[in-house]
């Protein structure tokens with residue numbers, strides 16, 4: 001195939017989905033890598049002295065074709081995949097990581113970057129340029145570019161070991177999950193479980209040619225079982241199996257992997273000149289240091305612990321009154337919490353859903369964006385899309401300037417992965433006096449309309465739509481020079497602020513009455529239901545908070561210290577959980593050996609981020625509430641200082657510009673009902 005007839009290699013603005021065939025991807029990616037390599041070599045071998053424009057800026061704008069092609073490809077691999085695309089992904093992924101590695105290991109290129117970095121104080125750079133320079137330099141230095149060759153080799157060696165260990169860790173967790181099944185043949189054991197849930201369990205059994213019902217440790221099976229199964233012994237059996245993954249001293253045991261991973265991460269950090277792995281990670285986070293994270297966790301724990309203890313007592317009494325339970329155990333938590341919640345709120349999805357027809361909710365989120373930021377959304381029908389279900393919108397500001405192209409893909413289908421996410425097909429940037437606006441997409445898995453009924457969302461789906469749309473606004477309103485600093489390209493513990501912030505509007509009468517109307521009668525959602533939604537959202541918030549904090553503390557117990565003295569995984573864990581403990585310890589269980597977030601995925605020294613982001617969104621929303629939730633003044637400040645700025649400056653600086661002060665956890669604690677309003 002030649003370059004000329006590959007649509008991915010032609011010039012295009014919006015992605016030419018209708019012309020793209022699977023066979024185009026691999027040759028386009030190979031060609032785009034080649035083009036990017038040439039661009040990078042030209043920088044590295046430039047005979048002129050390295051300058052900010054000829055090195056840093058040129059590096060920033062290199063590989064544009066590759067970015068466009070791979071974003072189309074990997075977005076499709078998530079939203080509309082098939083075996084061919086998956087096969088191609090297998091083939092191109094090593095090529096892409098090889099290409100990225102080659103850049104990081106390119107000594108001549110690094111020398112150029114470093115020479116600009118070293119004279120950064122003499123250069124007359126603006127804040128965004130300084131940030132770009134810092135990011136480019138750190139991409140090399142944090143991967144060992146400054147180390148002598150033998151240390152570099154040591155680092156590569158550690159990285160190799162670490163990726164093998166993470167892989168082993170994940171495979172063990174998966175194998176443990178798959179190994180266990182709870183096979184029931186007595187119908188009495190199903191007491192309390194929902195009918196449709198049992199049908200799935202019966203199908204699971206039938207597919208293995210077994211009688212009865214099979215329940216597993218996968219979340220869609222495990223969580224409802226723990227919530228509804230009345231048989232306490234069976235709940236215990238499930239909980240013990242779930243809580244002891246990788247902790248059986250057999251070939252799937254993860255204890256040694258945990259110890260090794262923690263040690264190697266520490267060694268890696270030390271090699272690069274950081275005190276611990278957490279210091280290394282947090283250098284590129286809003287929180288900056290493990291000391292700050294620790295005091296953050298401590299402060300919230302101090303405030304949340306009394307509420308958690310109160311709630312625990314309440315749950316304990318409830319279980320005792322109801323079933324004579326003397327000692328509440330971990331396997332009782334979800335079950336009695338659900339019962340107590342039903343008793344207190346009696347709020348179920350079916351009651352709320354008629355008020356949340358998808359089209360109304362979309363109108364609602366658009367109206368909120370219009371009231372806050374003056375944006376309007378015009379559905380357009382002449383833009384190529386990858387599936388007929390996808391909707392495309394032109395996003396305009398108050399002066400009718402085109403701000404973005406917006407793709408929205410709402411319903412599940414085979415070939416789309418689970419969950420909901422925001423992504424993009426083209427970045428926002430400015431170059432040579434020209435401004436390029438972004439192409440933003442959200443992908444969800446909301447219930448499809450049927451012949452009898454339109455698509456009616458659960459309240460959880462409503463907040464999910466607002467959440468993803470909040471990320472999308474971050475992208476749409478980007479106003480930066482450089483694509484890698486635009487929109488949601490910010491530090492990890494800052495990226496959830498725009499998304500979580502927007503969820504707040506789902507709980508406000510002033511916002512809900514704009515769109516939460518009964519799909520048949522047009523009646524606005526009753527205030528009493530809104531009140532119940534709010535209250536039930538705070539149900540057991542103290543316990544939930546303490547639980548989250550405990551995970552953050554466990555994370556830092558591995559990554560915020562020199563772990564070489566730790567020899568016993570369970571003992572270290574028990575120590576980390578000491579201050580957050582509510583339920584009796586279970587000797588057979590260990591969380592670390594299945595804590596994939598931090599030992600397999602990329603969340604190491606980052607688990608605190610969930611709470612951190614909540615503090616930011618609550619603190620921000622409080623500012624809105626004080627001035628009216630549709631205050632244009634506050635919205636403008638948020639847009640100017642946060643949304644449009646992306647990652648051009650340190651998030652704390654941006655936040656202080658917006659809010660006039662550092663974020664405080666008080667608003668979150670008030671919102672969650674943990675301290676007095």
Ligand SMILES: [Zn+2]
Pocket residue numbers: 467471496499
């Ligand atoms: Zn998010």
